[in-house]
Amino acid sequence: MKQAEIVIIGGGPAGLCAAVSAAKSGSKVLIIDKNKKLGGQLIKQTHMFFGSEKQYASKRGIDIPEILIDELYKYKENVEISTEATVVGMYEDGIITVLEKEDNYYKIEPKAVVVATGAYEKFLGFPNNDLPGIYGAGAVQTLMNVYGIKPGNRVLMVGAGNIGLIVSYQLMQAGVEVKAILDAAPKIGGYLVHASKIRRMGVPILTSHTVKEAIGNEFLEKAVICKVDEKFNPIEGTEITFDVDVMCISVGLTPLNELLAMRGCEMKYIPQLSGLVPVRNENYETTVENVFVAGDATGVEEASAAMVEGFLAGLCAAAKIGYKPDDFMERKNDYEEQLNNLRSGPAGKHILAGIEQIRRSYV
Amino acid sequence: MFEKTGIPSTEMIIKKFPPIDRINKGAVAVIECYKEIPCNPCETACKFDAIKVGEDINNIPEARFENCTGCAICLSKCPGLAIMIVDGSKSESTVEVKIPYEFLPLPKEGQIVKGLNREGNYITDVKVLKILNPKSFDRTPVITIEVDRKFLYEIRNIRVEG
Numbered sequence: 028m029k030q031a032e033i034v035i036i037g038g039g040p041a042g043l044c045a046a047v048s049a050a051k052s053g054s055k056v057l058i059i060d061k062n063k064k065l066g067g068q069l070i071k072q073t074h075m076f077f078g079s080e081k082q083y084a085s086k087r088g089i090d091i092p093e094i095l096i097d098e099l100y101k102y103k104e105n106v107e108i109s110t111e112a113t114v115v116g117m118y119e120d121g122i123i124t125v126l127e128k129e130d131n132y133y134k135i136e137p138k139a140v141v142v143a144t145g146a147y148e149k150f151l152g153f154p155n156n157d158l159p160g161i162y163g164a165g166a167v168q169t170l171m172n173v174y175g176i177k178p179g180n181r182v183l184m185v186g187a188g189n190i191g192l193i194v195s196y197q198l199m200q201a202g203v204e205v206k207a208i209l210d211a212a213p214k215i216g217g218y219l220v221h222a223s224k225i226r227r228m229g230v231p232i233l234t235s236h237t238v239k240e241a242i243g244n245e246f247l248e249k250a251v252i253c254k255v256d257e258k259f260n261p262i263e264g265t266e267i268t269f270d271v272d273v274m275c276i277s278v279g280l281t282p283l284n285e286l287l288a289m290r291g292c293e294m295k296y297i298p299q300l301s302g303l304v305p306v307r308n309e310n311y312e313t314t315v316e317n318v319f320v321a322g323d324a325t326g327v328e329e330a331s332a333a334m335v336e337g338f339l340a341g342l343c344a345a346a347k348i349g350y351k352p353d354d355f356m357e358r359k360n361d362y363e364e365q366l367n368n369l370r371s372g373p374a375g376k377h378i379l380a381g382i383e384q385i386r387r388s389y390v
Numbered sequence: 391m392f393e394k395t396g397i398p399s400t401e402m403i404i405k406k407f408p409p410i411d412r413i414n415k416g417a418v419a420v421i422e423c424y425k426e427i428p429c430n431p432c433e434t435a436c437k438f439d440a441i442k443v444g445e446d447i448n449n450i451p452e453a454r455f456e457n458c459t460g461c462a463i464c465l466s467k468c469p470g471l472a473i474m475i476v477d478g479s480k481s482e483s484t485v486e487v488k489i490p491y492e493f494l495p496l497p498k499e500g501q502i503v504k505g506l507n508r509e510g511n512y513i514t515d516v517k518v519l520k521i522l523n524p525k526s527f528d529r530t531p532v533i534t535i536e537v538d539r540k541f542l543y544e545i546r547n548i549r550v551e552g
Contacts, residue, residue: 075469075530077429079447085431085467087528200493214393219425220470222396227547229510234394331428372426372448 031057031107033344034123034137036114036286039067040330041322042143043095044337045344049141050102052345052352057135058106059125061113066092067145068165069330071172073200074193077218078331081365088330089172117142117290121317138348139317141340142287143333146280146301146323151185154240160247164194164277171201179273183250184208186277187232189217189329194275195225206269209236211255218374239266241274250274280327287324290315295388299381300326306388309363310343311336319344326381335365397508398424403543408455410478413485413542417460417477421453423470435467462488466527476542484536486519487545491533496521497550504549505537514541516548 033049035042038060046056064070072088083091099106112127123135148163150156160179162170164186170176182203184195187210195205208225213235215222222232235255242249254265281302288294292305292313304326305313312319321340322333339362346355370378392398408418421432421441426448433443433451440457441464443449465473465488475488497503497518505516516535523531537545 075431075467075528077427077469079428079430080434084429085435085469085528215396218427218470219392219396220423220427220468220472223398223422223508224471226396227506227508227510229506232394232396329428368447369428371446372428374427374448 028122029133029135031055031135031137032348033057033139033141033341034059034135035141035143035341037067037143037145037322037324038062038065038108038110039143039145039322039333040069040091040095041145041324041333041337041340042067042141043092043099044334045141045143045319045321045341046106047095047098047102048338048341048358049345049350050099050105052342053105053350054345054348055105056107056341057137058108059112059114060108060110063110064092065096065108065110071168072330073172073197076331077329078369079365082331082334082369084331114286117286117318119291139319139344141319141321141337141344142324143320143322143337143340144283144286144324146282146327148276149279149281151238151276151278153238155243156241158241158243158247159245160243160272161241161274161276164190164275167273167275168194168197171197177201177203178275179271180204181206181269181271182273182275183252183269183271184275184277185238186210186279187212187215187217187222187234188277188279189221191275191277192217192221192225194277195230196221196228198275199225199228199230203273205230206271207231207233209233209238209252211235211237211259213257237261238274247272247274280323282324282327284324287313287318287320290318292318293388295385297326297381297384299377299384302327304385306385310347311340312343312347317344317347326378328378329369332366332369332378335362335369338362339366392424398422400543403508406453407476407543408453412455413476413478416479417475417486417488418455418458419453419460419464420474420476421451421464422472422474423451423468426450427470429469431467431469432464432473435463437461437463460488462522462532465490465532466530471530474546478539478542483539485539485542486534487537488532488534489547490530491548492530493550495550496523496531497533497548501550503535504551505535505541505545506547506549507544508546510547512549513544514538516545518548
């Protein structure tokens with residue numbers, strides 16, 4: 028059995044920051060990621076980030092993994108990386124099982140774990156939603172920005188949150204026509220600067236609209252949408268048909284939490300955090316000792332918050348197993364202040380309300 | 391309506407603009423950030439103390455037109471591409487406007503392109519005067535266009551054809 032100090036599950040923004048933070052404190056870390064390249068969703072985010080300087084604001088997402096990996100390299104004697112490896116189980120006795128590549132199955136006994144598994148996309152139910160040409164927004168972004176493949180020629184974007192708005196913009200940058208962006212909510216969910224940026228390219232944003240059905244034989248040929256009333260019921264006679272070969276579904280994410288549930292962490296359904304999340308204390312430690320969480324797995328938020336949560340969880344996990352640096356409190360206060368800053372405005376209101384529910388349930 | 395469409399109203403736009411006297415004196419930034427989001431790179435980027443966000447990074451940036459030199463650094467750093475530069479000092483009939491433009495092909499200097507408003511509708515032809523695309527702008531090219539003065543509050547984008 029392989030021994031390890033801190034195992035970090037997921038090498039996205041939260042996991043990489045947790046690794047940097049724990050390695051900097053002096054702990055040995057092992058990052059396990061299922062992809063070939065570290066960076067998680069950052070590797071396709073060609074847009075500039077919001078936030079402040081400490082969260083790499085105004086840098087492009089695609090450039091952030093390199094910054095974090097350079098930072099990790101400073102503590103290289105403390106860092107081990109295993110890519111193309113999937114954690115398949117976390118057991119009650121603390122043992123983690125990993126499937127590396129296709130045939131190397133092994134066990135690890137770590138002193139602490141940081142679960143930074145991220146989130147997965149929600150989908151939308153409507154007739155023929157399984158036609159080829161109907162994608163999740165994440166898949167479209169990966170095809171375009173990672174592999175350089177055009178997903179289609181005429182797109183209908185479903186969802187006007189930040190991802191829907193950003194992916195629409197990037198589709199246009201790739202030379203793909205975006206016919207419209209629709210959202211069932213009465214207001215645009217994403218940042219309005221993103222919405223304005225797409226609107227001035229001539230793309231209409233249709234709030235209070237939903238998909239009625241997809242039409243096509245072998246693949247998507249048409250999409251029919253309609254208006255919804257304030258209770259989200261379709262209004263008859265308001266149908267609009269679009270000739271599109273791609274429909275891109277961007278209706279939100281939900282935390283990827285199976286490993287935490289399997290390990291026995293107390294889970295709670297919190298709508299403001301987008302689903303079932305682990306109950307955790309202010310150090311981002313769950314109800315199972317030495318199991319920490321960070322990033323979207325603990326509630327869906329912007330990547331800037333995920334990075335700071337990673338730094339904080341990595342710091343606290345290292346301290347918990349005996350690597351408490353002299354400047355522990357200073358670093359902890361700094362990360363907490365950054366998180367407060369990111370969440371204190373109207374855009375973070377729902378996150379704070381969600382965290383408040385977690386706080387109440389943690390005894 | 392803005393929160394349903396992404397199109398700011400004329401009143402909202404004019405409130406963000408400096409007084410016309412200031413525009414006629416020389417280049418100045420217009421920061422079209424209408425809603426609080428946690429973001430402050432514009433303030434960090436400005437070397438002239440012309441943009442104030444403050445302690446709480448959710449505050450809406452406040453432009454200090456008297457300090458602004460119209461250097462356009464903030465324009466390339468704003469993740470929302472919400473800033474443009476206007477300059478009414480060059481001519482009585484036209485204004486020079488700098489906008490971020492992250493699309494290919496880039497226009498050529500001297501080219502006549504379509505000027506678009508905030509809905510993406512064509513309003514007038516505009517002349518491309520300059521393209522700034524240094525490494526420090528990190529792949530957000532800044533295009534200077536010459537626009538008929540009567541479209542000062544309307545112009546916000548261009549379409550490059552062919």
